[in-house]
Amino acid sequence: MLFITCRMPTRNTEPELNRDFEFDLGNNASNRAFFCCRRKKKGRYEEIGSKALLSGLKAAKHRQVLLYIHGFSNLPEDVFAAAGEFQGLCDRKKQGEVLVVPVIWPCDNDLGVVKDYWDDQKAADQSAFALARMFQKFMEWRASPEYNPEDDPCLKRINVLAHSMGNRVLRQTLANWHRYDLPQGLPLLFRNTFLVAADIVNEALHRGHAGELISHTSRNVVVYYASDDLALRASKVANVRNAVASRRLGHTGPEDMDLTPKNVYAIDCDEVNTAYDPPKGHSYFRSGTKKGRPGVVFEHIFETLLSGRVFPADETRKSSILQLRGG
Incomplete structure (x- = not known):
């Protein structure tokens, strides 16, 4: 599995490629650069470089690439397990359609959920510098007459x-990408952006707010939320403790859909989230009630990937409620 990370290795061989890449799990500081790697097997990784990774993605039989950015308190092998499950579901639906590429940022491995959460917020913000460089590198590669x-x-x-x-x-x-590289505006880079159980404020996607740039770079922005997501309740506790009080996007969806750009959609997953991920109801976007069998959230994501439309039968529709059935 190909992956991208800004997590520190135990040994940094820059500018040479690190053929025996090993994550420094005790260090949750983001590296200043990003690493393009391949997972050979559990616990064994190899740095291959950005040109090899991008050329590999271009040459892959898959029609689409899905970058998967994981949540807090996930160590690398946790991320690979989740990405592998999602890849398996995609392959069962349609071989050669979607290639999942994890983007691994440095979560903490301290004990204690609230402490982990606050540390991970800092790591998330720090990671943005390296990952903005990743997107800029891709744009340069895509525009290169040598490679494309x-x-x-x-x-x-x-x-x-x-x-x-x-x-x-x-x-x-x-x-960060907008501020340091493209102040005149960001490109339309993503066909679909799926925001699942989003741990950001529920006004984030409103016009004039920081998350509005997500809609600028995407044809479709689809928000999946559930009011009884217990992991996001822990998020609220951590934020209130640190004097930040706001409802989360992954709990309520956008605060006011009329204030969001027209390409933002909201999907209520209240009925399915705890059935798919008991008791937390937080990781409900992969399998349904049986592992390896797609749930309705995955089905909606995959159909959107195939069609490029969130509600193909009604282009004016902006929201929906997913109902529990079968898987």
Whole structure:
């Protein structure tokens, strides 16, 4: 599995590639750069470099790429397990359609949920500098006549799925990319952006707020939320403790849909989230009630990936409620 990370290795061999890349799990500071790697097997990783990774994605049989930005308190092998499950579900639906590429940022491995949470918020913000460089590197590669000549351009569709605090990583990454590299505006880079159980304030996507840039870079922005997500209740406790009081996007959806850009959609997952991920109801976007069998949230994500439309039967529709059935 190909992956991108800004997590520190135990040994940094820059500018040489690190053929025996090992995560420093005790260090939750983001590296100033990002690393493009391949997971060979559990616990064994190899740095291959950005050109090799991008060329590999271009050459892959898959029609689309899905960048997966994980949530808080996830160590690398946790991320690979989640990404592998999602990849398996995609392959069962349609072989050669979607290639999942995890983006790993440095969560803490301290004991204690609230302490972990506050440390991870800082790491999420720090990671945005390296990951903004990642997007800028991609734009330069895509525009390069050496790697993408006119007669052989990269035609892959790019999507992103941000889960939980991964939404904070995405929001800050786009803000940094805009501030330091593209102050005139960000490109339309993503076909679909899926914000699942988003651990950012529920006004974040409103016009004039920091998360508005997510809609600038995406054809569709789809918010999946559930009011009884227990992990986001822990998030609220941590934020109130640190004098930050606001409802989370992953609990309520956007505060006011009329204030969001027209390409933002909201999906209420209240009926399915705890059935798919008991008791927390937080990681409900992969399997349904049985592991390896897609749930209705995954089904909606995959259909959106296929069609490029959130509600194909009604283009004016902005919101929906997912109902529990079968899987």
